[in-house]
Amino acid sequence: MPDSGDIRAVKASPRADSQVRVDAVPPRPGAKPGEIVAGFLEAMTSDDANFATARTYLTPEMSKSWQPEVRTTVLSAAPNPGDAIAGGQDNPGVDYPLLGEQIAFVDAQHAYQAITPTDYEKTIHLSEQNGPDGPEWRIDKMPEGLVLGASDFQRNYLPVNKYYFATGRNTVVADPVFIRQRMDPVTRMDPVTQAVKALLDGPTNWLKPVVESPFPTGTTLKEGVKTLTIDDRNVLKVPLNKNASSVGRTQCNKLAAQILFTLKDLSSTRVGQVELQRADGTQLCVLNRTQEGGYASEHSAARASNQFFVDEKGRLTLLPDDAKDTPEQVPGVLGSGQFLLGPVAVARDETTAAALSKDARQLVVAPITSADAQAVTVVQSKGKAPTDRLSAPSWDGRGDLWVADRNLNQPQLLRFTGGAGAPVPVKILPGLDGARIEALRVSADGTRIALLLTERGATTLKIGRVERQGPKDAQVVTVADLRPAAPQMETVTAVSWAGPSRLVVVGKEAGGVQQVRYIQTDGSSSAAAVLPGLNGVTAVTASENEQRPLVAHSAGDGIVRLPAGSNWQTVVDKGSSPVYPG
Template identity: 30%
Template sequence: MRMRRRTASSAAVLGAALLLAGCAAMPGDGSPGPVPSDPAGQGQDSQVVVVAVPPKDGEAPEELMKGFLDDLVSDEHGYETARKYLAQGTTWDPEQRVTVLDGMSVLPPQTSNGKEATVVVEGRQLAHLDANHVYATDGADDGGVKVDLPFTFAKNAQGQWRIKELPPGLILNQVDFQRIYQSVDLYYPARQGPGVPRSAPLVTDPVYLRSRIDPLDTAVTQLLRGPSDWLDPVVASAFPKDTRLARLQTAADGTASVYLRAPEPGGLTSGAACQSMAEQLYLTLSQVNTQESSQSGQAVSSVRLYRDGDGSALCSMDASTFAGRQPASSATGYYVGTNGHLWSVSPDSGSKTELGAEPVPQGVGIGSFAVAPDGGSQVAAVSSDGRALYVSSLTGSAPPSQALFHAERGSGAGLSTPSWDAAGTIWVADRSVPDRLLAAVNGQPAVVSLVGLSGTVTRVRVAADGVRIVLEVQQGGQDRLLLGRISREGTEQSPLLTVDGLHPLAPKVTSVGALSWYDGDSLIMLGQFEGSPTDSLAMLETDGSQAQQNSGNAQLLSRMSQVSAVQGIQPQALLGSDQDKKIWKLAPNSNKWEFIAEGSQPTYPG
């Protein structure tokens, strides 16, 4: 079930990546075959229009129940027709919750004394949205949790049955949920702390909003309410507390004029604070899909921020201004050549260059490595025996003399592949002992506090924002993927880092061969799912709403060993390698993998 809507360039890479397994083979002497793209992948009619119908006189509770449920999937703004099914004085907030069911049955009513009746809606609950529109799974990987949702009907003074008591919010089957809601990424700056630059990176907070009811206005309103409960401890917001949206206007050139009201007259001002607000608005609004709504065709390419009642803009933000506020990044790929040296590959031409860098002492050998995402100035490399991690210049020729980290024990798997965030913090797991995660903030090493974790961390992939982190943990002989949040305290000289809020990312995953952040709210994985004997390429959403997999060609996947993506809002390419030490690249907007080099461990910075 693919519920996210992505930009065209992102979808092309994603579709090709997930279909490559089933539609392309990697022959030993040639290029993989073409990979047909999957523009929608839904098999659903997104143009269905449901018109709300009011209750009819004399309808029995069972018919009224079906009519009420039908009205919940209509395109009415405030569910005014659905409210006509409610008894006078009955309170109901459709925004309080959305319950997503796999299948839905209305059971025959249970009537007592002819004045009240109970009708039960039965189904298997897969997920729900909370009051902040945050998605949470409810046993979806096991086919859902059986639920009985009771509705109490009572006769009014006119002898008509109406709903007296009902469950909170909306009740939808998963097909209607897919049709009605779209995933929207809200963006909040990371809280300041050791390793966080003054211009804090923006962190993705995915929510689900109605796609046909003013999605731009709704996205701004939700952004102003603040982040989800899970993300709130590690992010901030540039908007003054209790700021509200007054109105939003879009122009034909893609400019969104956003008028805000703040409780304090001086709360909305120009300058750096305004630019931060505009940055949050621009990044949030520019990726909202409006094609199915009354705002169709109003794709946002720039934002102007106004104080309501004021005719002049306080500040503005567009693609060029936004790019100038972001840290430098690199889409150059890197790999270990057959000669054991580091090489780079151009993202455009595919040209290869052997680097003069010696990331480990001579004779030690490179076991794994990661390149800093700041344009490729540094490389962190683990020795081939897994015992030590070294940091050196990517362009220098002198090998490092001292290791930054050592594995605590001489036996065991040693250090994992390192991972960098955009602020320059290095993360690595010590697999020789349980519960040991290490980090270095601007060269200052620290042992990370892991809250609520019991097991051995075997893999670590940190998001570019430095706020979210995925850990592969071995517990009781099983591998689990956990998503956590990073809290930063202390000083630059003595950083105190904590990972908490850990929760399963993809409970059905049984083994992971390769894992890479794909964009702000998803990862791409090569691994196995429960019940499948072969590897799959899968897209994993951080909110748990999706674990799309493609088992595909067993011959291909049995030979793949690595996959890496350029992390960003607009993913640009994928690199992959097979066990024959051949490296392949999926170019932007392409559906064909191209052979680019002999070597191993292809990776993009991060």
């Protein structure tokens, strides 16, 4: 305990410990306007029921109209009240500018959206009221919802993946949202109940066009349910309202599977079985965890995907799990060395691969399980320079192959149904406005695509929604509604999917050094998401199975691998294009 030195005021943020709880304190009698503003900003970070203490800083009218759940503005640090501005005759009272740097917002659907860091400036207005102890200052105008610093947001909120079914298919798609870490102040629901309610409320607006949920409109938890408990047999019973009472068993099982996937990483007690109940308490259906695999994405996280790379002789090579073992070339033309390979992509079933020629002019497809099979050229670029030709290819979980032709005269995003046939152009709406595609990666579920786009000398990462219309043999495919996934990074050089809603990204922030880090598709991340440093990274790949190690290419170290809980380890001194299937 220090016994000397000056006393300094410390802001509520940064507070990184998620176990810290803030108990809000009501305003003291006779509090000055600055104290009211500071006390209210602190009270917004608490968990008290319906933000009751925070409301004591507001006028009665403002307290009634304030809806903290409709929007949360996230700043890089705690909001900073500027100097007071006294009002005039037309605006009696006091204004306090609320200053900061906005990095994200969360909407009423709990959807987080990162934005390019932007100056934030709003105003809190106070007026003098007649209180029980005489005149008192209270807030009568302020920004909508909650305004929190990033550390307070991370302390109070928890990321959760809700799961819905890809339209017309029996495979689940992750829909990331944020719920309260503890009891929700407004609904008084615990985290498990919040997650189930958010799932029943339906997909977020961005993902909604490409997913579906099997239950009738209006299906929600039975009225009055605030807590869902897991019994000593790891069974979670979920009572639903009357809208769900007459659904069939197939529909019911699909919703139970959605709940199992959603709660997989949330509850401290593992949910082994979900029992859905009608409003009268009778059983609708039961689904246990051993049955959920039938609804998993094509990538099936339990599958141990192999790692591949292109060796120094331009051959597609299988990278052994044990670094002591010798890498082996795949069977067929792609592993023979007669066709020198550039970047490659291996289909998710690991029977076929696509590869660029060394000059990026040709894209060829060939089996990698048979020594006799031949390669087929599926497209050629007319770009003059290698950087203006084809990008590295990518396979989605449907078996379709994607590539970008970066020809300056006719840039295109192309898709090959089943990895063969004529290339089908894919529209991007509302357009790229002059930006060009440098690289792409399609998600395993086929509903989202990560694009590295270069514009005005900077390469940024955006996520687009993959929409399909029409019959399977004549589908019109569109990439719509691109949104930034790493706006805090000045430039991004490599990206790979690393789970249902997670990406591993190589890039750097303004004035910073190159980083390898995990980022969610909504742009959220944490300090813990930064991975051990690695110099000169030109490519990175991750498995959909999050237990598998990252693999990267370093200009100085060759092909390297990052096992869990360890540092990067060199596996092969020379090589390029490390990939997992996808």
